[in-house]
Amino acid sequence: MRNIILFWVSSWLVLSFLFLPFSFSFLPHIGIGLSQLILPINTVICSWFGVIIRESFLVSDSLAFYSTGVLLFFLSGIITLFLSRKGKHLLQTTQTVFLYGLVVLLAYFLIRYGLDKLVGRQFYPPASNTLHTPAGQLGKDILFWTSMGTSSFYNSFMCITELSAGTFLLFNRTRFLGLILSFGILLNIFAINIGFDITVKYLSGLLVISCIVCLFFYDSRLKFLIYGKVSEQVQPTLAKTWTFLLFTPFLADLIASYWQNPPNESGKSYSVQSLVTGADFIAASEVTRIHFHPRGYFITENQQQQFMSFKLSEDKRYLLINQQAVSVSITKETLLLKYGNDSIEWKVAEINLDKLPLKQDKTHWYFELIRE
Secondary structure, three states, X not given: OHHHHHHHHHHHHHHHHHOOOOOOOOOOOHHHHHHHHOHHHXXXXXXXXXXXXXXXXXXXXOHHHHHHHHHHHHHHHHHHHHHHHXXXXXXXXXXXXXXXXXXXXXHHHHHHHHHHHHHOOOOOOOOHHHHOXXXXXXXXHHHHHHHHOOOHHHHHHHHHHHHHHHHHOOOOOOHHHHHHHHHHHHXXXXXXXXXXXXOOHHHHHHHHHHHHHHHHHHHHHHHHHXXXXXXXXXXXXXXXXXXXXXXXXXXXXXXXXXXXXXXXXXXXXXXXXXXXXXXXXXXXXXXXXXXXXOOOEEEEEEXXXXXXXXXXXXXXXXXXXXXXXXXXXXXXXXXXXXXXXXXXXXXXXXEOHHHOHHHOOOOOOOHHHHHO
16 A cells, blocks of 8 residues: 555656746756646636636646645556556566656756755845835735845755755665665755745645655665664665666756856846936836846835836837837936937935845854944
8 A cells, every 4th residue: 555655746746846837947847738738627626616727727836836736646547557457577677667757857947946045036035126125015925035045144055955955865875875865855855835825835745755765765774763763675776877877867957057157136226316307207206216137127116115017129229109119328427218308317326235134244253243
């Protein structure tokens, strides 16, 4: 019974990863195609809850994600029942394939998220407008992301931990240690995603369950850690050649992902000193700060610390207001918006974001240093 349940859960996990609409840089987007294939079924199921998933079924933690998980759970149950009755000779081989598929997937995601922290794709420095937003107005997910982005030490620590765990998983001698480390890391991430309402709960949950399933194949070592007793059990091993072949496509995807890395910055902020001319296409007189978001947005902030954002063109010379292109030009002291014969001109001063308290990436080793 134990082996049957493990096979059922393992097959469900492998199918769940296959149907996960995860965007790779090099590998084909199989999950997106499979998700579109079962979209009619998911549409019906989600409609029972009054949810239309026409546009959201590829979005992380959408109801379609959970609907897919339920469908695949029953499908994997049918596969397990069929093999347990008609193909028992295939159970062990298929289980081994599932096991190493999960190990490689765990290694890929851990190494990927470790590298994301190294290059600043995850927990990047907070954007200029976020640095000026009161904490009470931030959602819990943005507040957590912002706080994490201010600590280079913690990001480096997590990077090393995740890279180490992911690398340990790829070798037979260190796989058990890698699974122990991975379980602690992934359980913490899953708890963070729940506690701070971050929309990666489904994926992080799959990773935690995958780690638990893989650990079941090392239960003799777990018993030794807990009870100090050694029981005989053949530990699963995989030839280095096969490990290399399985991980090579994922390695190629990692290389493609980080070949061109976007700059790691907060953007720029300007305080408005005075309004020179003001047209009516923006409430110019109420603007107190102007922010240039690093991902291409022009953001105004008024006296009530309310923000309005406008998409910038790639060369950052134009922004869109009511689907109309408005030219943007800025000098050391002047910021000018121009649309036809109308224009808005502010006298501005650039804010040194690096001097803001939140941008001070320091560690105080004793209390008196904090008071200085």
